Amino acid sequence: MKEAYNFEEIETRWQKVWEERQVFEVAEDPTKPEFYCLEMYPYPSGRIHMGHVRNYSIGDVIARFKKMRGFNVLHPIGWDALGLPAENAAIKHGIHPQKWTLDNINYMRSQLKRLGISYCWSREVNTCLPDYYRWNQWIFLKMLEQGLAYRRLSWVNWCPQCRTVLANEQVVAGRCWRCDSEVSQKKMEQWFLKITAYAEELLSGHEKLTNWPEHVLQMQKNWIGRSEGALVNFKVPALNKDIEVFTTRIDTIYGATFLVLSVEHPLTAELIAGHPEKEKLQAWIKKTIAETRARREIKEEEKVGYDTGLQAINPFTGQPVPIFLANYILMDYGTGAVMGVPAHDQRDYEFAARYNLPIVPVIKPASSETQLEAGRAFEEYGILINSGEFSGLSSAEAMEKMAALAEAKGFGRKSVTYRLRDWGISRQRYWGTPIPVIYCEKCGLQPVPYEQLPVELPYKAEFTGGEGSPLERIPEFVNTTCPRCGGPARRETDTMDTFVDSSWYFFRYSSPRETSLPFDPEKAAYWLPVDLYIGGVEHAILHLIYSRFFTKYLRDLGLTKIDEPFPHYLAQGMVTKDGSAMSKSRGNVVDPDEMVKTYGADALRIFILFASPPEKEFAWSEEGLEGCYRFILRIWNLVEENLDLFQGKGTPVAGQFDQASHQRLSKKLHQTIKKVTEDIDQRFHLNTAISALMELTNSLKKEKDALRASQKGRELLVEALSDLILLLGPFAPHLAEELWQKTGRTTLVAESSWPAYNPELAREELITVVVQVNGKLRDKFEVEIDTDEESLKEKALSLPRIQELLGGRPPRKIICVKNKLVSLVV
């Protein structure tokens, strides 16, 4: 009598067994090779979504596989638990952010356990607890000591809806990345981390990241935005001041016919002081600052400039050029001042055309064949003309020599700039890590002494949604004493960007309860770097670049020796349904809970892995999930039907031994082990690994009746079924454990060794060779593998069909490829 497949009972039972036996708990063991498998930790929004299921299922296959391969596997999970939604929930529903967050974590933890992910739960990290965020504060203080954390008055992106400062990265097309409202500008004292100090290393470090997707490296590269060029000073005689210009094309400087400055340039006020329309200009400047920063992009037709009426001297030509202010020059990049070379920069060309400025060509194409387009700037490198002593040089030579001359004469030098800005971490919110500094009336800014960490978030706070941080309105928090003079002082009420938390959490897993340092350097040295990091490509820039920055900083602090935290990053694709990403606003969300309830965790895991390779987009389909459920049923029934073979109770058989069937299955078995092993280990193509398991299952079903007839056949069946169960272990872990037990084992699949294959048995001995005539497939034949090319040729020519096609004429050319084909050219 076959037992029915009751996934709910089976899955919860094995989840309990793993937990009770602490199967996935690990400690440092220098005798074993280690493997640190990490998925991006979730924000505890309330419920897990399909993207999480996908991410964690991929990681779980790798982690379980590596464990079965003999690695000491660290596979931890935690919670990115600080952040805006908790506070928004507090404002909206009156629930304390902490309660909201901890409740969510409890629920989501149970969801992850219900999926059977092999986490080392004792290492769970929760960033909203003081035992975690105190180390954010510790690291911040270290940076402060070294000048890598600093405070400055700066323009900030301000979201009026969320009432907080946003990092540039959180402004998408001028709108808040969370609530989509238009971002405005404010000038505030802000805390910054000096990530730009590591700009060069963040870029050069890419060389070590050979196991990162190329496009992710490219995105980071664009983000860092290194450009080599030169700084040149243009004197402004009227003010007796210099304007420093950054250019990547100093070779075109003889064609610089004007200067354009950002409206935020420090000299702006002086430049317009004597302007006849001063008031009008001031108003425009004010308006422009507010607008352009928010949008960070300006359409062609909206580019506007104003002539200040003053002139600067081009140091190369000695000629005066007009100085303009314009809305499309950003103060953020370079020096906030650029030289306008209309002949060789399209943007400058359009500007010059609009304001009637001279266009002086100073570069001609290196090849006379290159046609100059009328009405367009020639932007390529070439040969200098109209450039005094530099005429005739190539752009490359000229850039060297001109920079050298500028340096020698003291009006310029070679320089490198980056697009990367220092990381503004101040947030005027409650649910974040308090920035551990104190402002004393007498002593000024004071760091909180290390022994006073953590600066804990006061529990009692009011969440009204009013302007400013709730922390400002808690006198017990704000009012403190100066650590230096003991006098009255105020605490900083800004909290840190939550990206700080996620920039080093992967270190914390190595020693999550460490109390004297952020993590134990020895334990970290054993586990780190993360051998495989898996997560959505939407974090390709922010999280991954911040984490790389923190790792380099922690190295410089002496806490670790590694330079790169994630030498291997697997960027997982989006989960979509009906052609677009699953999202609440689109209403196309599928709840994992319901799917687990209907089909079980194993079926859901298999489907989500089977439907597409990890790095590609994945399209949801419930029919597909049903298909995977049926696949599980087929395996279940197959094992059920053959349980007698394992119990040794089957009556001895003296049936016919089916040699061919035996050979077919044996070959399929060994080929499957080989393929599944390589697909997981080398390619991460879990979808093809699963299809290989399906093929093995199909073969078993086909051959089982013939094989059950003989003793030898039965032995092979037992072997094949056992290996199939083990191979299923990483994908459908509950099913595998249950079947393993049913076949009489007392060990766990999770703790078993991965099956090995015999290359001899996996080898095909017969190969189909195809015959092409003039590139078209015309016939095929079977031969033993590795048959020599001469025999292939003979065999091909002897085929009646081929002879017919040749019609007696000898082929002009014959190409033979061993084990592949014979190609005839007539």
Place this chain on the structure above:
RNA sequence: GGGCAGGUGGCGGAAUUGGCAGACGCACUAGGCUUAGGACCUAGUUCCUGAAUAAGGAGUGCGGGUUCGAUUCCCGCUCUGCCCA
């Protein structure tokens, strides 16, 4: 505008090194089993011509190229997605 990724049956996808295009799954069709089926079993399914398990032709977004041979390499175009302006 620049960069990157991608475009293969009705659908998700496979083809790992330039060598049988469409593995595996879904969906569908026919038959079987069944009181019943959203279970199970058997067979079939790229398109066109054809009665055909005969034979032929076309075919991996479009147009060219290299090659005995191209989904794979090269050039141009186009569309989609992502990132940056």
